[in-house]
Amino acid sequence: xxxxKKMAILHLLHEDAHRSIDTLSxxxxxxxxxxxxxIADLEKSGVIVxxxxxxxxxxxDSSRVTAVIDVKVTPQRELGFDAIAERIYRFKxxxxxxxxxxxxxxxxxxxxxxxxEVAQFVSEKLSTIENVTSxxxxxxxxxxxxxxxxxxxxxxxxxxxVAP
Amino acid sequence: xxxxxxxxxxxxxxxxxxxIRRFFDLASEMEDIISLGVGEPDFVTPWRVRxxxxxxxxxxxxxxxxxxxxxxxxTAIANYLQRFSLEYxxxxxxxxxxxxxxxxxxxxxTLLCPGDEVLIPEPAYVSYYPCATLAGGVPVAVTTLAKDxxxxxxxxxxxxxxxxxxxxVLCYPNNPTGAVMRQEELSQIAxxxxxxxxxxxxDEIYAELTYGTHHASIAALKGMKERTVLVSGMSKAFAMTGxxxxxxxxxLEILQEMLKIHQYTIMCAPIMGQxxxxxxxxNGEQDKERMIEDYDQRRRLIVQGLRSIGLSCHEPQGAFxxxxxxxxxxxxxxxxxxxxxxxxxxxxxxGDAFGQSGQGYxxxxxxxxxxxxxxxxxxxxxxxxxxx
Numbered sequence: 001x002x003x004x005k006k007m008a009i010l011h012l013l014h015e016d017a018h019r020s021i022d023t024l025s026x027x028x029x030x031x032x033x034x035x036x037x038x039i040a041d042l043e044k045s046g047v048i049v050x051x052x053x054x055x056x057x058x059x060x061d062s063s064r065v066t067a068v069i070d071v072k073v074t075p076q077r078e079l080g081f082d083a084i085a086e087r088i089y090r091f092k093x094x095x096x097x098x099x100x101x102x103x104x105x106x107x108x109x110x111x112x113x114x115x116x117e118v119a120q121f122v123s124e125k126l127s128t129i130e131n132v133t134s135x136x137x138x139x140x141x142x143x144x145x146x147x148x149x150x151x152x153x154x155x156x157x158x159x160x161x162v163a164p
Numbered sequence: 165x166x167x168x169x170x171x172x173x174x175x176x177x178x179x180x181x182x183x184i185r186r187f188f189d190l191a192s193e194m195e196d197i198i199s200l201g202v203g204e205p206d207f208v209t210p211w212r213v214r215x216x217x218x219x220x221x222x223x224x225x226x227x228x229x230x231x232x233x234x235x236x237x238x239t240a241i242a243n244y245l246q247r248f249s250l251e252y253x254x255x256x257x258x259x260x261x262x263x264x265x266x267x268x269x270x271x272x273x274t275l276l277c278p279g280d281e282v283l284i285p286e287p288a289y290v291s292y293y294p295c296a297t298l299a300g301g302v303p304v305a306v307t308t309l310a311k312d313x314x315x316x317x318x319x320x321x322x323x324x325x326x327x328x329x330x331x332x333v334l335c336y337p338n339n340p341t342g343a344v345m346r347q348e349e350l351s352q353i354a355x356x357x358x359x360x361x362x363x364x365x366x367d368e369i370y371a372e373l374t375y376g377t378h379h380a381s382i383a384a385l386k387g388m389k390e391r392t393v394l395v396s397g398m399s400k401a402f403a404m405t406g407x408x409x410x411x412x413x414x415x416l417e418i419l420q421e422m423l424k425i426h427q428y429t430i431m432c433a434p435i436m437g438q439x440x441x442x443x444x445x446x447n448g449e450q451d452k453e454r455m456i457e458d459y460d461q462r463r464r465l466i467v468q469g470l471r472s473i474g475l476s477c478h479e480p481q482g483a484f485x486x487x488x489x490x491x492x493x494x495x496x497x498x499x500x501x502x503x504x505x506x507x508x509x510x511x512x513x514x515g516d517a518f519g520q521s522g523q524g525y526x527x528x529x530x531x532x533x534x535x536x537x538x539x540x541x542x543x544x545x546x547x548x549x550x551x552x
Contacts, residue, residue: 027534028464161188161191162187162201163184
């Protein structure tokens with residue numbers, strides 16, 4: 001299967017991971033066997049990492065706080081940023097870690113049940129890691145859009161039911 | 165009092181009301197409808213385009229523009245048309261209209277003398293007939309058939325040409341059939357057009373929406389530009405239906421005549437819409453590509469779905485419509501569509517709303533979400549099964 005079709009499958013699954021092989025096969029115009037094989041390849045090679053749902057946690061009545069933490073570090077010889085990133089992402093409280101260009105090095109997203117819990121994690125765990133030189137913590141107040149999906153999209157379908 | 169109204173124009177009073185209108189009234193009264201009846205994209209105009217309009221308003225752009233439209237927009241349109249091998253001078257051969265509909269109307273009014281015949285491949289978009297009639301012309305249907313993938317064939321066209329034939333209206337990619345005409349097929353039609361010295365109005369509003377093939381314009385063929393009015397607009401490719409920004413491209417001799425009607429009746433298209441259109445043409449390529457890929461996937465889904473429930477459906481290669489054959493159910497298009505709406509709550513448009521050649525078909529728009537298409541197919545399947 002060509003790369004363009006594989007990308008189309010990825011986009012369709014990213015949009016809705018529930019889509020069946022039958023539907024995907026029709027939509028991209030490839031036989032079911034080849035679609036199954038392509039998805040298996042994408043899973044095996046780590047392109048597809050996991051199938052999940054986009055959840056608006058604000059609506060789920062779950063008490064959770066999210067902090068976005070800008071972390072400055074001193075990179076290590078031969079290891080660069082990777083070793084420090086690994087030390088950080090191994091904590092279960094950490095939901096994402098990314099190396100950034102700009103005024104800080106790592107963007108770390110941490111989730112906890114209460115502000116105190118996150119504060120404690122930052123002061124006791126994150127900032128004490130060797131080579132972490134500073135942290136700036138920002139708490140997320142509300143999520144409007146995530147992963148391309150607008151939460152509470154009010155636009156809806158404004159079209160007439162029948163039109164020429 | 166009644167006598168007063170008897171004096172209204174018979175040309176208008178004898179025009180049949182749109183076949184879609186009655187159906188729209190029926191569908192509007194019902195709830196929980198899945199609509200496959202909409203002839204416009206389900207994408208909202210990309211934000212960057214909407215934002216360009218907001219910015220234009222903030223800066224106070226609320227005035228008339230030149231009758232022809234903003235020079236910047238005409239230049240952007242001329243550049244855009246080059247992708248179809250079309251060369252138009254933005255200062256003399258292009259005008260911005262209030263939707264493609266205005267361009268069709270004024271082109272017909274410019275080209276027709278009373279009694280001239282207008283050849284219209286059928287099934288056809290709903291405005292060509294009434295606009296031709298209102299312009300004093302006589303519409304003549306040229307039937308296209310499913311076995312020819314609803315393409316206009318030289319044979320069918322020749323059969324309808326008379327000494328009075330003057331204008332051929334082409335609409336490819338086609339609403340409602342989704343048919344496209346390839347360059348070699350258009351060349352055969354162009355030969356007949358030249359032989360009989362006809363004019364062409366080529367409505368290419370769906371030009372961007374072709375699947376697995378590139379759009380070919382008849383105006384790009386040798387000897388055709390001088391006798392063709394190309395009509396298009398922002399509605400379909402850039403999801404800008406409500407903005408009413410269309411355009412016409414034609415040789416100066418035709419365009420300057422069309423411009424007179426536009427000057428006296430419209431003045432100009434709204435400036436804020438024109439400014440948004442400039443943004444769409446300059447920077448909207450990426451948004452458009454994504455939309456086209458989405459349509460193509462849904463096209464496959466709906467065609468396969470309709471076939472899987474036992475309806476024969478030719479492969480549409482353009483626009484965003486499937487046009488399945490419903491004769492196997494034993495119902496007329498109107499009865500099928502009304503029954504489907506009442507019993508299965510799915511709105512489609514009866515094929516005969518697009519002329520008698522559409523009898524036995526319904527138009528299903530796939531400009532709706534994948535989930536809606538899947539649900540609609542399920543409902544249509546149950547309805548069709550209940551008719552056996």
